[in-house]
Amino acid sequence: MGSAISLRTDFNGDDLRHLGRQTKDADQARRLLALAMIYDGGSRADAARLGSVTLQVVRDWVVRFNARGPDGLINGKAPGKQPLLSADQRAALAEAIERGPTPYLDGVVRWRLCDLGQWLWEEFRVSVSEQTLSREVRSLGYRKLSARPKHHAQDVDAVLAFKKNFPAAVAEVANSNAKGKVIEIWFQDEARIGQKNKITRRWAKRGSRPTAPHDQRTRSAYIFGAICPKKGKAAALVMPWCDTHAMNQHLIEISRNVADDAHAILIMDQAGWHMSNNLAVPANITILPLPAKSPELNPVENIWQFMRENWLSNRVFKSYEDIVDHCCHAWRTLQDQPWKIMSIGRRKWANEF
Incomplete structure (x- = not known):
């Protein structure tokens, strides 16, 4: 069984109830009121019944509250899946797009998504689908635009x-x-x-x-x-x-x-x-x-x-x-x-x- 965790001492029950009345986040208000009960001498089980959660969830709330204060009781955004490309790989991809393909090496005169996917595999051994690569390229600020004519012998x-x-x-x-x-x-x-x-x-x-x-x-x-x-x-x-x-x-x-x-x-x-x-x-x-x-x-x-x-x-x-x-x-x-x-x-x- 894990050891008991005490609430931080710079708040009390009245403070948390006051914050609970001010917040517009219903989930944060429920958690603040549950922890206020503990400050007032209630048990963790009482806080769990008030918050309609398990004892382990109340423990998690206490950990988050001790670490970040009332803001720790706000629902955060899920981190999601780790990106396939690192920052260095994205920078190299942007440089390749700016430079354009070399026809005798890359076999094409303009980049397509399938060509960029093949380039990423050859350079970094990273396999990226065309749909994912399209999102990556767009996130870098690139769009498929019509090119202006330019004479090959221009000064x-x-x-x-x-x-x-x-x-x-x-x-x-x-x-x-x-x-x-x-x-x-x-x-x-x-x-x-x-x-x-x-x-x-x-x-x-x-x-x-x-x-x-x-x-x-x-x-x-x-x-x-x-x-x-x-x-x-x-x-x-x-x-x-x-x-x-x-x-x-x-x-x-x-x-x-x-x-x-x-x-x-x-x-x-x-x-x-x-x-x-x-x-x-x-x-x-x-x-x-x-x-x-x-x-x-x-x-x-x-x-x-x-x-x-x-x-x-x-x-x-x-x-x-x-x-x-x-x-x-x-x-x-x-x-x-x-x-x-x-x-x-x-x-x-x-x-x-």
Whole structure:
């Protein structure tokens, strides 16, 4: 038989009853009243009857109360199963995700859960199911996100310099061309939409292979699109070709959408029809070219992805006129959602300096 355990001496029965009246935890109040009876000279059996528990449970309450005071009588969270991965293994997993797979060693160009599970086994001899690994990866803050396009021959230093010097370039335009007007930052790009269309992911039963209509004809049109993320504005034309004439028409359309008291800085890539000597730039627009081979700096690329995934993919266009109608409908739908333009298009380096 175990030796008797005395209650700590810095409390008494009145103290515990007072705490029992104040607490909102019913279980804690019941335990406090049971131990108050012992303080008042009652036996452990009396406390057990009052608390509707066994003698051993009362002993456990006394141990917890002596160690942590009244807080020791509050139900704690069960510790649960020990995690499969240690802190060091989680850190190594995060590093592997950031680094990405090496194709000739890992056999894949992007990590899947099964690949990460195999990597953990080879590195640490730890076997983790895909469901558990998914929870671990998510707990580390990772999600499966769409990657931005990046040219393989990009000059990284030029991209960093463009971002760093952007406030100075805006200030120069404001001083030389804007003449005291408000500056609006616009981005411009083109997208080809055609009958040979894309197929996007869709919800379907696990194990099934969903289908989507796909055309092999080659009629197409081009959306000339521009957005002002800070204001949620957009301006576009649907044209049959990408050339200087089409670009001039688009500049006129952008100029119409610039506020009367504003001057627009139009950021776009260095395509031939963007830099042509025959380009007629309106007085309220200044063109600022992006560094070569840096499409990820242009948020209109993400606008095209959003429009294709929601309105322009998984369909068959009957004719060129049908392509134009769908392109116009998609762009008007986007214009009706200025918060979406702001969400997709804002960049810290362009709007928060």
